[in-house]
Amino acid sequence: MSFTEKQEGLVKESWEVLKQDIPHLSLRFFSLILEIAPSAKNMFSFLRESEEIPQNNPKLKAHAVKVFKMTCKSAIQLREKGEVVVADTTLKYLGTTHVKSGVKYPHFEVHFCFNLKKLN
Template sequence: MGAFTESQEALVTSSYETFKQNASDLSVLFYTFILEKAPGAKNLFSFLKDSDGVPKDNPNLKAHAAKVFELVVDSAVQLRTKGAVVIADANLGPVHVQKGVTDAHFVVVKEALLKTVKEATGAKWSDELSNAWEVAYDELAAAIKKAMG
């Protein structure tokens, strides 16, 4: 993989700003995409476990979605500035282990993330934008998996 460019970082950060403008609806969409692909993943999220479908106004759902997107954006920044992703939150690995997260879950979340960004950005969506998010997400996922042991 070549170096993560300033242009790639800018694509991720600017599209994240677009996501934040409609974060509530897009957070619901993000988890809807996850459950469409992997209905069993519902049990991995405390805020989805006892609900029928994806709850619309759950602050925990929105906070978790925001955290996922923020981590990917932070990864994009780290990739450009340091060339690698380092996870600041020491609990991230153990929490994913405790929940029973597998490689397949990371794939589903990546797909849902990209679909959500595509929805958020509309006409601005491009292969270059998709690729920037993919690289940042893949590096984040690799760092989390490493922290999982």
């Protein structure tokens, strides 16, 4: 799978915006997921039993940054190499964690009707 020129341009443009404030934007991204699909809170072990506002949860903040950085690195690899190289142990861990949390394919299809400007 490779990007078209237009897709590559969008990835580059998005990354330039995202890398300026990964902590804020990544947390905002996960906050929007929880606004759109409140039941998703139960899929995060560190949110499941918490009454704390998700945006104030330090574990969510750390998770959000980690996911954003990994996603951005993957996008760069895909653009530069035409493939994403991730260690098998990382993929197995991610798969196991998502299966244990009850994540199903439709959960990845949460569509957002906003652009990067609305993340701010």
